Amino acid sequence: MDAATKKQLKINAMKIRMGAIEGVFNAKSGHPGGSLSIAELLSFLYFKEMKIDPSNPDDPNRDRFVLSKGHCAPALYAALALRGYFSTDLLKTLRKPDSFLQGHPEMKHTPGVDMTTGSLGQGISAAAGMAKGAKLQNKDFRVYAILGDGELEEGQVWEAAMFAAHYQLDNLCAVVDYNGLQIDGCLKEVCSPEPIPEKFAAFGWHVIQIDGHDLDQIEAAYAEARTVKGKPTVIISRGTKGKYVSFMENKASWHGSAPNAEQYEQAMAELKAILEKIEMEG
Secondary structure (H helix, E strand, O other): OOHHHHHHHHHHHHHHHHHHHHHHHHHOOOOHHHHHOOHHHHHHHHHHHOOOOOOOOOOOOOOEEEEOOHHHHHHHHHHHHHHOOOOHHHHHHOOOOOOOOOOOOOOOOOOOOOOOOOOOOHHHHHHHHHHHHHHHOOOOOOEEEEEEOHHHHOHHHHHHHHHHHHOOOOOEEEEEEEOOEEOOEEHHHHHOOOOHHHHHHHOOOEEEEEEOOOHHHHHHHHHHHHHOOOOOEEEEEEOOOOOOOOOOOOOHHHOOOOOOHHHHHHHHHHHHHHHHHHHHOO
16 A cells, blocks of 8 residues: 555554543443454554445445454444544443443444444354345445454354355455453463464365554455455454553453543553654654
């Protein structure tokens, strides 16, 4: 990609992080850690990869996105707001009773949300169903999904993986946010689903492995996925939980904890400093 596009995607990723922190802080609850680890992925999807139109969110020919790890809704909402589906001011209403920005994505009331998710394993199943539906209707839209690595402990994920490979759903591209941590601690210690790449390959998927914070690698992975025929693609995206907030990075305790006022100020100051540095780049 050209330098200007890459710079803007970096800026968007930092704004997604700031929006996620804003939402969780104002809600006094939520999931910041995993939201911060998928910011570059969401920035690329919503501002370069997907065929979408915020002015027509129900376009039947649009690409679909399913946040299978639905607890990371704060990042999704920040991306949707930044893309123009609704005002960024609404991020402060996260989890409020009268807000359509609830703790997990809800498709009936939230513009831009293609699938209600929250119960882990069900999102990737729905995404596979969408991809199969496109095939049955001879539609050329693509379906994208992001799963958590801890989510792979759910048996339903592997049922969906088997289904997608059996029906040769080459219009489905899933990403595993492989940050190594889940709510109870280290992935390898809680209930390891590893080896993750080898398991997806054994289920008949095309496997790509990347650094999930490297936009060049993200671009190359999605480009490769579009060339794959006869099988679904999974991108194993290695990232850092709590990325770019010093006291949140690689801390399982920030999976589902909200920052207090002092922590909020520190987190936003750190993210703003990085954002300003990116904006100053040539």
